[in-house]
Amino acid sequence: MVGLKQFNFDSTYTNSLGENFSISKFKYYISNIELENPVTGMKKSVPNSYYLINESDSASKKIWIDNDGIGFTKISFLIGVDSLKNVSGAQGGALDPANDMFWTWNTGYVMAKLEGSAAVSKQMHHVLEYHIGGFRGENNVLQRVVLDIPSQVGNILAGKKNLKLLIDVDLDKWFLGTHNLSISENPVCTTPGQLARQFSENYRQMFKLRSTSVEN
Amino acid sequence: MKKIQVILFLTASTLILIQVMGSFLPKTITPLKQEIPEGFPHPNYTFKNNPLTKEGFELGRKLFYEGRLSKDGNFACASCHQQFAAFSTFQHNLSHGYNNSFTTRNAPALFNLAWQKEFHLDGGINNIEVQPLAPITAPNEMAESIPNIVNKLKQDPEYKKMFRDAFGDEKITSQEILKALAQFICSIVSSDSKYDRVKKGKAGFIPFEQRGYELYKTKCATCHPEPLFTDFSYRNIGLAVDTFLNDYGRMRITGNKADSLKFKVPSLRNVDVTAPYMHDGRFWFLSQAINHYRKGIEKSATLDSSLANGIPLTDIEVTYLVSFLRTLTDSTLIKNPRFAATAQ
Numbered sequence: 001m002v003g004l005k006q007f008n009f010d011s012t013y014t015n016s017l018g019e020n021f022s023i024s025k026f027k028y029y030i031s032n033i034e035l036e037n038p039v040t041g042m043k044k045s046v047p048n049s050y051y052l053i054n055e056s057d058s059a060s061k062k063i064w065i066d067n068d069g070i071g072f073t074k075i076s077f078l079i080g081v082d083s084l085k086n087v088s089g090a091q092g093g094a095l096d097p098a099n100d101m102f103w104t105w106n107t108g109y110v111m112a113k114l115e116g117s118a119a120v121s122k123q124m125h126h127v128l129e130y131h132i133g134g135f136r137g138e139n140n141v142l143q144r145v146v147l148d149i150p151s152q153v154g155n156i157l158a159g160k161k162n163l164k165l166l167i168d169v170d171l172d173k174w175f176l177g178t179h180n181l182s183i184s185e186n187p188v189c190t191t192p193g194q195l196a197r198q199f200s201e202n203y204r205q206m207f208k209l210r211s212t213s214v215e216n
Numbered sequence: 217m218k219k220i221q222v223i224l225f226l227t228a229s230t231l232i233l234i235q236v237m238g239s240f241l242p243k244t245i246t247p248l249k250q251e252i253p254e255g256f257p258h259p260n261y262t263f264k265n266n267p268l269t270k271e272g273f274e275l276g277r278k279l280f281y282e283g284r285l286s287k288d289g290n291f292a293c294a295s296c297h298q299q300f301a302a303f304s305t306f307q308h309n310l311s312h313g314y315n316n317s318f319t320t321r322n323a324p325a326l327f328n329l330a331w332q333k334e335f336h337l338d339g340g341i342n343n344i345e346v347q348p349l350a351p352i353t354a355p356n357e358m359a360e361s362i363p364n365i366v367n368k369l370k371q372d373p374e375y376k377k378m379f380r381d382a383f384g385d386e387k388i389t390s391q392e393i394l395k396a397l398a399q400f401i402c403s404i405v406s407s408d409s410k411y412d413r414v415k416k417g418k419a420g421f422i423p424f425e426q427r428g429y430e431l432y433k434t435k436c437a438t439c440h441p442e443p444l445f446t447d448f449s450y451r452n453i454g455l456a457v458d459t460f461l462n463d464y465g466r467m468r469i470t471g472n473k474a475d476s477l478k479f480k481v482p483s484l485r486n487v488d489v490t491a492p493y494m495h496d497g498r499f500w501f502l503s504q505a506i507n508h509y510r511k512g513i514e515k516s517a518t519l520d521s522s523l524a525n526g527i528p529l530t531d532i533e534v535t536y537l538v539s540f541l542r543t544l545t546d547s548t549l550i551k552n553p554r555f556a557a558t559a560q
Contacts (some may be wrong), residue, residue, distance in 0.1 A: 089265065089345030090394035097349050098362040098390050104349040106340040106469050139471070193471055 007171065009056065016176045019183045021118035021128060023171070027101060028112035028203075029081050029094070032144075035072040039151075050081065052094040052101065066161075074082060075165070076146040079204060080111030080172055082199050083135040083142070087136060108133050108192070111141055112117035121187035129185050130174075132199050134192025141192070141200035145207045155214045162215045168208045177202030244381070246270035250330070253407035254474040255415070255443050257328040261344055261402050266395045268403070271382040274558075276400025279393060281557040284368045286358035287314050287349075293397075294557065296323040296357075300550050302486035303327060303404065304400060306415035309497025316357035320461055320495035324482060325490045327549060331444055337479045337495045340469040345398045362390050368394070404555055405483050407443075408548040411540075420528065421543065427533075428540025430446065435527050435537075436484070439520075445484035445544065452477040454513035458496055465495065476518045488542045489550060502538050510534075 007013075012022045027150060030053055033046040046065050054060045086108045101110045114130040121128050134141045153163065175181050181200040189195045233453035247406050248268045252259060265271075280297075283289040296311040296319070297303040303326035305311040310318040321337055341350060350358040352365065368377045376386045383392050396470045410430075413419035421429060432440075441447055450466045457463070457477070466475040492498065494506040507525040513519070529537070549555070 087342045088399070089343040090391045091393040092389050094392050096362075098366060102346075102349065104346070104353050106338070107342040107346055191471070216441070 007055075013074065015131045015172050015173070015183070017182045019118055019120050019121075019175070021116055021183055023055075023114065023116035025115040026114060026171070028053050028079055029101065030063070030077045030079065031081055031085075033063075034074075034076045034079045035065075035067055035070065036074040036076070037070065037072045038074065039141065041070065044070055047103070049077075050085070050094045052099055073149050073151045074146055075149060076144050078142055078144050079200070080133075080135075080142045081109040085109070102157060103121070103133060106192075107155045108135055113199070114171075118183045118187065120182075120184040122184075123187050126187075128187045129190060130188070130199060131190040132196045132203070134196050136192075138165070138194075139192040139197065141196050143200050143204035145204055146209065149209070149212065153214065154176045164213045164215055166212070168210045169206045169209065170209070173205040174199065174203050177205040242285035244271075248273060250486055251403070251405045253405060253412075253443075256328075256407065257444075259333065260333050261330040261398070263399070263402070266345070266398055268399055269382065271378070271398050271402055272399040275378045275382045275395040275400070277555070278558060279397050280376075280400050285352055285365050287360045287364075290314070293351070293359045296351070297326050299408045299552075299555055300489070301325070302406070302489050302550055304490040304544070306489075307491065308426035309459060309492045309500075311357075313357040316354065318464065319354075321495050322492065326401055327485065327546075328405065328444055328483065330402040332448060334448070334480070337471045337482075338421070338466045339480055344402060345394045348394060348397050365393065368391055397558060400555075404549070406546040406549045409485065409546040410543040412546075414543070424536050424539035425543050428536035428538070429536050429543075431529070431533055432540055435529065438522060439481045440484045446481045449481055450475065450545075451481055452516065452518045453479075453509070454515065454519050454523055455494055455498070455508070456514045458498070462495055463495065474518060477516060478518060483540060485544045486546055486550070487495075488545045502541060503534055506534050506537055 007023075009023060009182070012020050014020050031049055033049040035044045035046070037041070044067065049065065051063050052060060066099045081095060085095060091097075095109070097104070101113060102108075103110060109132045110131045112130070116128050117126045118128050119126055123129075132141055133161045147165075147167070149165070175183065178201045181198060181202060183197075186195060189199055236343075239523060246269055248270055249260065250268055278283065280293045283292045284293075285292060288538045291313060295303045296313075298306050301307065307322040309322060310320070313319055319483065321400075324337065329335075329344055332344070333342075335347045336350070341347045349362065353362065354361050366388055369379075375388065379388050379392055379396075380397060385476075409420075410419055410425075414421055427477075439447055439449065439451060455477070464476050466478040466480075467473065469475070478483050485549055488502065491502070492500045493502070499505045506529065509523065510529050511526060513523050513526045
């Protein structure tokens with residue numbers, strides 16, 4: 001969604017800065033998922049949890065994880081791929097460089113990719129293009145998102161019940177979150193650095209838990 | 217009303233993972249031992265997560281000479297990395313790529329890569345396994361996409377067999393392609409030059425070479441120390457910027473001004489067969505490259521402190537140095553049929 005409006009690839013939206021834009025590509029990694037119950041002190045890291053979320057592929061937007069029967073009231077995940085996997089050579093699956101989320105000349109994963117167009121962009125064909133990456137030192141864009149699960153829901157996870165979490169991703173935050181990053185001023189960001197980090201500090205605020213439901 | 221949603225399904229029941237074993241288990245995996253020459257330090261790449269086998273090496277060798285890794289079939293890895301030039305491009309300042317384009321840097325020689333931590337003259341690549349992705353996808357080099365090369369190789373029954381032999385399945389993934397290439401290129405070891413034989417007491421320097429070796433030890437060894445003949449650091453050696461290429465080296469990777477004009481120190485091994493020299497191949501002869509240090513240093517903020525006054529050498533000393541540098545040619549390596557293309 002964008003602000004309060006539903007999202008479609010063929011629609012035009014207006015961000016909170018009053019700029020009209022449309023999106024042709026939106027992909028990002030989610031990894032290192034952790035479940036936590038601060039009351040019991042239980043914590044579970046989901047092993048090998050690397051997911052490439054592609055807005056144009058609905059299957060990629062559903063993630064199944066196993067909680068080992070542990071109740072929890074917090075779920076957290078990294079937006080992006082941890083630094084270790086950025087330096088460990090050839091990877092497969094979601095991390096296959098064939099997924100077009102890998103910088104070949106300056107090794108590292110593109111953590112989040114947003115492409116489209118906006119009338120206010122002064123680039124050729126009014127493009128907006130954000131390839132956000134960088135995992136070292138001050139250029140590190142890895143952000144952990146923490147979402148609270150209502151305890152009456154998170155703690156009943158026993159037996160063979162499934163919990164479905166519906167998470168909204170609000171693209172408006174990409175431009176206006178901690179930082180005010182207008183499309184007119186910043187239509188392109190494709191290298192690690194301060195601007196990429198600011199975008200990451202914005203987009204970590206995109207994720208909001210909308211609803212939970214317990215299913216058998 | 218459609219919205220962007222990430223739906224996370226959490227299940228309380230224990231998932232049962234059914235691992236389907238590939239129906240083609242490798243029949244005859246032949247493990248190979250990594251070659252570590254006497255006197256060399258412990259290598260950086262040890263095949264720990266990519267067990268070195270004869271099958272993996274042979275697959276990597278075939279891929280290294282495979283034109284289909286490029287868009288038009290003309291540019292194998294080996295087109296810019298020729299064995300007789302110690303896997304650099306023979307007598308080219310810049311190499312040739314797809315659609316009559318030039319590369320932007322002089323192709324580095326490939327040997328002793330298992331001892332390197334970072335790759336490319338700017339060090340932008342942090343693991344040898346992912347290095348081939350850069351030339352394969354660069355529009356002025358091999359100009360191909362990763363999904364395309366995977367698809368092309370999948371059409372070839374011989375590759376299916378070789379991937380099965382090396383990795384136990386016929387899937388053919390980019391990961392397997394890259395691991396096989398790493399097995400081949402990290403097996404290219406240069407340690408059998410005349411210099412190495414002298415060190416082992418099996419040969420002797422002639423007087424010019426001996427004088428050159430003494431000079432090397434006092435004038436060059438700080439940045440090009442034995443036995444690898446590089447310290448793998450990045451340095452600005454005072455080369456004027458080429459105003460067409462405008463290559464500022466490592467700064468492009470780190471974004472740090474202090475890295476402006478710094479390039480990786482290359483090994484001096486096989487230097488005589490890897491002409492021309494420097495990151496853009498601007499010097500065609502060894503004597504020109506040495507003369508740059510004598511009287512060509514251009515000062516700038518990031519110039520290496522050891523070169524502030526250049527490297528003083530007399531004309532005859534340059535001759536001695538060149539004589540020594542020629543003893544670093546590993547004629548065993550550049551003729552070794554193990555690293556040559558297989559008969560088609």
